[in-house]
Amino acid sequence: MKNIQIVLFILFATFYGCSDQNGEGHYKDHPCEVGDQGVHINESDVINEANLLFDDSRMVIQYVTGHPDGDYLHMYSMGVSPVMDLYTFAINAGDTSTLDQNFNVTAGSYLAIDGTPYPQNNNVVLNTIIGGSQVGDAVKMDFEGDYDPWDDGAFRVVGDLCVTIDEVVSYNEFVYITDGTNLKVVDVTNPLSPSLATNVSLPSSHYVKVINKSVAIVGQTDATEPYLNTINITNPESSYVAATTSKSTSNTILTDAIKLDNKVVLTDQHSRNKLFVTASNEMEEIGDAHGGFCVTNMNNDYLVLLDGLGASAYKIGYNFNLTFPFLPSNVYVLWTTLVGNRFDRIENDGQYAYLANVEGQKLVKLEVNASAINQLSVLNIGGHPSALEIYNNYAFITMSPTLTAPYNAGFDGIKMIDLSTMQVIDSVVLTNASGIVVKGIYAYVTDGNGLHIYDISAGNLDLISTFNQGYGNYISLLNY
Structure with missing residues (x-):
């Protein structure tokens, strides 16, 4: 790498709308004009203009090969905040x-x-002026456009960025598994030969959700452990706890999470649900006073949430620029007779919502609209669900009995269901099946014996490998 001088990543200033950059230590020369790595930016007609360099000790420029959608550039910073990711x-x-x-x-x-x-x-809009694919290649991009982060007037951003490729790497795929003791990061780039990338110590860890390329969140059940951990996964092999949120009467047990714009909706077993900002650890209670078990986002139009009172639809609007406090409006509640459970899961395929219900041992297909939630069909799945994934017109459900009645009987394993017919098309018996995620042609399933990887390209569950160290509770990965 070139020996680059220091300062600050200017897009951080742009992103948060810092407006006083002139004369405060910025580099005097235009980086692209003198062969350096950095950015020149002009915001709001020269009100905020600067030339800043990238700190070579913190910046990494990768050319990544092997992604299913094509090669890409990954530019990221390491160390203290702000941590930048540009793909x-x-x-x-x-x-x-x-x-x-x-x-x-x-x-x-x-x-x-x-x-x-x-x-x-x-x-x-970003325009690539000079491309590159090898170590040492110079890359130049210019950018221009408007953004309005607070709905109080748009900023015009014009500038260019110059970097030099540091390394060429192969695309990697990782899954994140909680096992009650650790968060395990497993490299599944080669699905035939998974390997453990790292462990993050998190006693009583149960729920995990990857939010984006930089952040995963993990919940812990023990009363003495944090309610929520924000995990930095920018470099998966070096994942670490970046921030924690303590338990309280308002923060009890995290049960589910979904990304909503640049925030995260959290469901809480015994308290109000939350709207959470990963960058700042801000948290705002939302919705009704009773707890929530699971939630899904229907096309940025409705939140569909299950709790002890039934399934509820909350109108959120197509273009939501959410600010605190955020109070979604409840538009419909379905069946107070439905018994919810913290292990219930709800997902959607863009048209319908699907609820995997522990008490009833059912998969329920729901139609959600402005005036009602309609139950369309019900499939008896013969077991108590532990996880649900909807992918390409299929539902994948893991189920397992527990030691406590009435949940101590039923199917233990995974079932694959055709959503067009609501019929089981394949199943595999496992031991304490606990988690499922699907990406591409692979289904990643956890149980008490390990991580099992199935090829689903032929419309069935074809086991291709088992990684014994991959046993656990919940599992998550990054879905583009």
Whole structure:
């Protein structure tokens, strides 16, 4: 790497709207014009203009090969906050991209600072002027557009960025598994030969959810342990606890989490549900006073939540720029006769919601609209669900009995269900089956004996490997 001088990553200043950069230690030369790595930015017609360099001791520029959607550039910083992550598929001269709330080939680029994505309400376009794919190649991108982080007037952002590729690496895939003692990070890049990347000590860890490329959250059940841990996973092999939130009468047991814009909705077993900001650890109670078991986001239109009173739909709107306090409006509650359980799970396929119900040993298909939640069909699955995943017109459900009646009988394993017919098409018996995530052609399943990886490309569960160290409770991975 080149020996680059220091300062601050300017996009952090842009992202948070810092407006006093002129004359405060910024680099006097335009980095791209003198062959350095850094950024030149002009915000709001020269009100906020600066030339800043990247700190070479903290910045890594990777060219990544082997991703299913194509090669990409990953630029990230290490060490103290702000931790920056910039991903882009726009690797060739002439490529253009926009900034989305997740990394996808349609938009092409994704930027996050300390796990918080660049504001959604932006029209910034990035143009790749000089591309590269080898160590030492110089890459130049310019950018221009408006963003309005607080709905109080748009900022115009114009500038360019220059970097030099430090290393060429292969795309890696990791799963994150809680086992009651640790958060295990397992490298499944080669699904035939998984390996343990690292352990993060988290006693009584149960729930885990990957929020984005930089952040995962983990819940712990023991009263003396934190309510929630924010895990920095920017470098999965070196994952660590970045922040914690203590238990209290308001923070009891974390049961589920979903990303909503640049925030996270948390369900809490015994208290109000929360709206959480990973970058700042801000938390706001939302909704009704009773606890929640699981939640799903229906097309950025409704939150569908299950609790002890039944399934509820909350209108959230298509374009939500959420600020505290956020109070979604309850538009419908379904069946007070439904008995909820903290291990129930609800997911959706973009058209319907699907509820895996522990008490009834059922998979319930739901239609959600502005005036009602309608039960369309019910499948008896013959066991008590522990996890649910909806993927490509299939439901994958892990089930396991417990030591306590009435949950001490029933199927133990995983079932694959065709959602168009609501029929089981394959099943595998396991031991204390606990978690399931699906990505691409693989299903990753945890039970008491390990992590089991199945090829699902043929419409069935074809076991290709078992990793004994991968036993655990919940499992999560990054879905683009």
